[in-house]
Amino acid sequence: MRHDVFIAGYGGQGVLLAGNLLSYAAIHEGRNVSFFPAYGVEKRGGAAMCTVIIADGDTGSPVVGHPSVAIMLNQLSFDKYAAKVKPGGFCIVNSSLVEADTAALPGVTLVRVPMNQIAIELGDARMVNMVACGAYAAVSGALALPSLQEALQKALPARNHSFIPANVKAMEAGAEQVRSAQGQ
């Protein structure tokens, strides 16, 4: 199996950490991973994006023209990249910040997750990326939630390990949001 996911947002939304978490989780499951980051020119507030490839065999190209899953954390990213998602793929949008029109993406399943809202409800607006990771796990089935939780140990510096329980909750909430939406 080969899974690819493209994550984009603005600097400060934790795009790269999200990509790292997905990577560590996949490694934990014994898969091969390639993580390719790209930064905007501006130091702050600029665009941040990354591509993660998870594969049992060769990960192949680190660059993907038409990803099977995209996670769009802000409007700018959605406007610029959502149309690239492969037909049959999924576009997970942070509906707290993104107004997304299903009609614009024929053949693509739009998954709305109010990430900011969920993160704030859980007590920390910075956990948007954690909610996104949870949602990705549920949408793609590429990774198990416990692996993501395991990944937090690796991806976060030791001084931030006290945040892990809260982050785990945020991941679960992201996944739950997807499941309940799919159940409907």
Add this chain to the structure above:
Amino acid sequence: MIGKQFVKGNEAVAMAAIKAGVRCYFGYPITPQSDIPEYLSRELPRNGGTFIQAESEIGAINMVLGASAAGLRAMTSSSGPGISLKQEGISYMAGSELPGVIVDIMRQGPGLGGIDASQADYYQATRGGGHGGYRIIVLAPGSVQEMYDLTMLAFDLSDLYRIPAMVLADSVLGQMKESITPNRRPVCALPPKDWAVRGWAEGSPQNVVKSLKLGDGEMEKFHWEMHARYQLLADRESRWEEYRTDDARLIVTAFGSTARISRTAVETARAAGMKVGLLRPITLVPFPKKIYADLSRRCKLFLDIELSTGQMIDDVRLSVERDTEVAFYGRPPGAGSLPTPEEIFEQIGKVYP
């Protein structure tokens, strides 16, 4: 077994350098390779080595020249503008037959250019770069694991042939993260560095490391000797990777990150029933000419892919049989110009014989 580690390409280079026994690193900050000096400023002193942030790339390469002349494994790393500045020192090292490793994480140029991935320094790397008519060994990794493995190899080849060696990658390979196995240093029988300056002891010969050759016929002899050594290098050390070339009608050829991207395009083409393969040179100097010649007798067409307007294609054309057709698809480097596998697949479709 040694555990796998999930690291950036640049970090893999730095880790491998330490494993290869580098004693001295001299460098100057430049994006997109600063992870290398940053890692080594932390780890090299702990491993008994010396790290100096030089005043410039010119300073850095000449520090490498000095440390190497003194017999130690030394390296530097940089990108476009800095590599240009290092050419003076590299030329002197080549003229003095000094080993040393130079890592070039290519970015856009000319001039200040930009920090996105580029392969437009292929000519600069493979044609010697500086004055005087010399070659350096050029290795082109295609994965983070190879960033590690080829950095180690660069030290050994450089010591073995007394030719500076370059690891030529780009910001895709430098910045991407993959799991690697930090392999042990391979066993390689190396000649003693009896030419190194260490103080002229009574009864031993005087050692002089220099490139000035004024004697009658001295320079000519040097060039013929080096020429023979380059030939030996080509015979023994040419490396490449083939993927599904056995029955291929069309062979895509590319190095480094574009080879990585192309491989996925080749897989797509195969899935669509097209007989397409990939030939990836791992050593750019020596360029693996023979395999190009061999394969050109079997396939109909080569498709050369580069992140430039076409440089390696010259070597491809010089290597294939005379009447072999070589098509080209390139994107000059710059923000947003990295080709995708889908795009390369489309190009394959256009020229597929």
Add this chain to the structure above:
Amino acid sequence: MKQVFGRSPSLKDVQTHFCPGCHHGAVHRLVAEAMDEFAIRDRTIGCASVGCSVFLYGYFNIDVVESPHGRAPAVATGVKRARPDNIVFTYQGDGDLAAIGMSEIIHAANRGEDITVIFVNNTTYGMTGGQMAPTTMPGQKTSTSPYGRDINNDGAPFKMAELLSNLDGVAFSARVAVNNPRNVLAAKKLVKTAFRYQVEGRGFSFIEALAACPTNWGMQPLAANERVGSEMIPYFPLGVYKNTDNL
């Protein structure tokens, strides 16, 4: 926030890319005001360096040449010799001027080139992400001095305003800071003096401006501003190191 100064006509009305709390913006304004004072905007040519100030052309209403890293004083020499009636200045960071460009600055100064050099010392390589600079302070941790600058290995920080003042070719050399209103006023005066020297054709003039780089110092803007006063000024004293007005 109350606007104290109006925008200088030499500056474009745009938002800069500088991080919050960065002092480059304040130094830009002082340079613009000096151009306004002498009404030289339309004959001033800027030589940008490579660093966070590389986008000079985006902020000043003047013609600009981009120079290779460290080479602005040589580029400025060429421009000034080609157009002696123009006012030519370089704007360089500490990595640019005092590391890779040390040779060019010393020689331009020693030749007494009739140019003005604005040198922004923020004790780090801002643009490339906070590596050690030639002005990084003893013990200061940066991404390439993770154990703190060790003067036995890395040497002591260069004090450029003092160093250049020893050269016969230098007509004016001063160090300023923009960390509080009093220092800004003093700096404004000295930057004008530096440009006056060139307007009067009196030779090489040099301003070192101490500056905060909150991003790479890992500090909030206020704390970074405070560091300029508490750590930098005691090590890099402000003042005029050379002035040839009375000669």
